[in-house]
């Protein structure tokens with residue numbers, strides 16, 4: 001099961017003119033909205049439940065993105081609690097005509113599984129069976145203090 005929650009590539013979009021800020025680069029809020037929805041899809045996939053974002057922690061915008069850049073997210077489930085899921089969201093950008101993908105942002109997104117009344121519901125504990133994945137996840141957990 002854990003293979004589907006380690007470095008999952010999701011949420012591709014192209015930067016369009018309506019997504020820019022006053023400096024003609026991708027608006028950070030637009031990027032975060034895409035990121036939130038993308039991680040939410042994975043949180044729903046894991047919990048089979050409605051989900052709410054409870055925290056976005058240590059999000060860093062490392063590089064700007066421009067019109068026509070191809071943006072996508074690499075999402076890793078780090079750990080679960082009784083109701084919550086902690087994800088690393090990494091954001092990548094690739095110019096339409098050039099070069100390798102560049103990491104332009106990353107952060108920790110915490111989701112809570114909720115019922116119809118939007119109250120927390122229990123989720124299954126996350127178990128990683130791939131030892132290499134677990135080692136890398138542990139390093140991320142240490143780095144971000146999750």
Ligand SMILES: CCCCCCCCCCCCCCCC(=O)SCCNC(=O)CCNC(=O)[C@H](O)C(C)(C)COP(=O)(O)OP(=O)(O)OC[C@H]1O[C@@H](n2cnc3c(N)ncnc32)[C@H](O)[C@@H]1OP(=O)(O)O
Pocket residue numbers: 036037038039040041044048049050051052053054055080081082083084085110112114118119120
């Ligand atoms: C089946 C049909 C589905 C169909 C659908 C499919 C599509 C699916 C795609 C969705 C894609 C949308 C993605 C956008 C998602 C939004 O836009 S959500 C909108 C913004 N968020 C909100 O409005 C949430 C507002 N907050 C709340 O309602 C309440 O705080 C919550 C989230 C229900 C939690 O309730 P609470 O009473 O505070 O609960 P509490 O027990 O204190 O905490 C619950 C857990 O959260 C953790 N937590 C609380 N605060 C924090 C914090 N600051 N940092 C870290 N962890 C925290 C706690 O440690 C606890 O963890 P566990 O030990 O239980 O695992």
